[in-house]
Amino acid sequence: MDQMLEKYCGEFGWWQFSHFILTSLAWALEGIHTMVMIFADREPEFRCLTNRCDSTVKTVCGLEPGSWEWTGGVKSSTVSEFGLICGHKYKVGLVQSLFFAGCMIGAGVFGHLSDSKLGRKGSLTIVCILNAVFGCLTAFSTDYWTYTLIRLLSGFSTGGTGLCAFVLATEPVGQSWRGVAGMSTFYFFSAGIAMLSAIAYFFQSWRSLYIASSVPSVMLVILVLPFLHESPRWCLVRGKVDEAMKIMRTIAKSNGKHLPDGVVLALDNEVNDDDSPDTQSESKEAPNGSLLDVLRLPLTRFRLFLAVAINFFCSVVYYGLSLNAVNLGTNLYLNVTLNAVAEMPAYLITALVLDRLGRKPLAIWTMWFSGIFCLAGALMKGHGTWKVVRMVCGVLGIFGMAGTYNLLFVYSMELFPTVVRNAALGCATQASQMGAILAPLVVVLGGGIPFAVFAVCGIAGGLLVVYLPETLNRPLYDTMAGMEEAEAEKPSILS
Incomplete structure (x- = not known):
């Protein structure tokens, strides 16, 4: 092909x-x-209706019924x-x-x-x-x-x-x-x-x-x-x-x-020199393939386990930092828009250097970049200027992990042959969703704990990428046999 x-x-x-x-x-x-x-x-804003409701209160918990109302209406x-x-x-x-x-x-x-x-x-x-x-x-x-x-x-x-x-x-x-x-x-x-x-x-x-x-x-x-x-x-x-x-x-x-x-097209494990249309x-x-086929072959099994763990760590950080942005106290519509726009430079930069640096080193350094700034955010204490610095650390953390998240789709796709590619990608995506499920639970812990957890996930994910092979300028294999034969010529699957 x-x-x-x-x-x-x-x-x-x-x-x-x-x-x-x-x-x-x-x-x-x-x-x-x-x-x-x-x-x-x-959670919409609310307003007080009687003098029994203190306008300085930040939550409706404990207020008497009828003393307050939702600003945008109950159906907002x-x-x-x-x-x-x-x-x-x-x-x-x-x-x-x-x-x-x-x-x-x-x-x-x-x-x-x-x-x-x-x-x-x-x-x-x-x-x-x-x-x-x-x-x-x-x-x-x-x-x-x-x-x-x-x-x-x-x-x-x-x-x-x-x-x-x-x-x-x-x-x-x-x-x-x-x-x-x-x-x-x-x-x-x-x-x-x-x-x-x-x-x-x-x-x-x-x-x-x-x-x-x-x-x-x-x-x-x-x-x-x-x-x-x-x-x-x-x-x-x-x-x-x-x-x-x-x-x-x-x-x-x-x-x-x-x-x-x-x-005429032929699969990469077929000898078709003498074939005619x-x-x-x-x-x-x-040829059929399933997740069981991925697990049976040591080469693809090892790659799948690493891809699952890396995608999990990446997702915890990406969704966690995104959800944590709602605590900044800014306009919600503007805040979500800025978060989305802030990710785009990460996509551009990683796309420009992807075929120059390779998948493996780029994945390592983007995850570590995010992890380092998350660690810095966890160490920032106090309010005022430190609050702004912590916000900047979060933005830079999203910047790094957004690039990783994007890169992992390309990287994971190239690690597996066509016959099982979507099954393997589906498994890696499931791991990402597990990270997404965990992320809101980490965010509610508050304080510096979420940043600390995100830092550990980012750094650990980068370390795991070290054990994956580089796929730059390698063909997309169609079958398990075609990939196994080609990879057997390499001295190690860790190279």
Whole structure:
């Protein structure tokens, strides 16, 4: 596949560019459906109605009923409507954790389905439809537990969105452009969060917010997905060689290239020097792979365990620092927007140096960069100037970890062959969701403890990356056998 893209079809021409942009729009949807909880589950401001309510009080706990009211009305958020205050405040964290639990389950399920029968495009279509349906249904929740259940289901579909979109967007890209393209997907995620801030500003009722934030999913399903192609790599490993060749011819034509009739795709573990197009048939048995296959092979098992741990640590820091930003006391809409915009320079810088420094050293140093500033934040005490310095440490921590988070998708993708790539990525994404589940629990500890935990996770994650191989300028293998044969020529899997 890589050879055909390089020699005949073009590695990143107009076809790949347009396909990449349209597919990556799904990342914006994941950002919207993930971070909508910041606005929907916020605790609104309140005002005193009688002299029995002290206007200097920061919480409604202990105030007499009828002596105060919510400034934006009782229906402004789930906290005010469902009474998630004082002794019930833990329920806010519970519903957010269950959303990420749904993401963890969905990442594994759709990771497997996109590797098997549904394919990349089929899985992406289903999760986008479910996002729209569950998002709208959330607005009609009659009580807290109904709301929690639907958010769990929404997390199930959201967990597979970015995963399926990432693989579908990057697999048709040639080797020399794949890293930059993969690193660029997170711009759409951040743009989705910034878009969410604008949506939440105009739709400040939590019910109307959920409906408005689901409209982009409906538009993507109707206006974008019908025009996307399936991944030719998936078609190839599933034995659909004719379909894969049809897509490759379309790529070549759109890019102004010419694909000769005698050139045929073959898997990287096949000897095809004497094969003719007639021998490549639909009936040929397609190689199958699952998470069990990843675990059986020592090479991929070792990589998977490391990828899971690294993604877990990265997620704890990334989501933890993002959620910790709500304690800054600034305008919520502006704060979320600035956090999203602040991540973009990290994506740009890592994309520019990715193919120069390599995946491995870049992952190590971005994690350590974040960990060091988190450690500095944990040591900062007091208020005033120190409070500002601690905020800067948090911003720099997010900057470093945002670059790592983006890089890990590219790195993890290149560590595993096509036949099990989504299953392995799904497992790594599940680990990320576990970190996301833990992050809110770390944030509520307060003081310098969250920064200290984030520092340990960042530094430990960087140390684990040391044991992964470099994948820069290495081909994307299609099968387990093809990768095992190539890696056997190296002196050590740790090199």
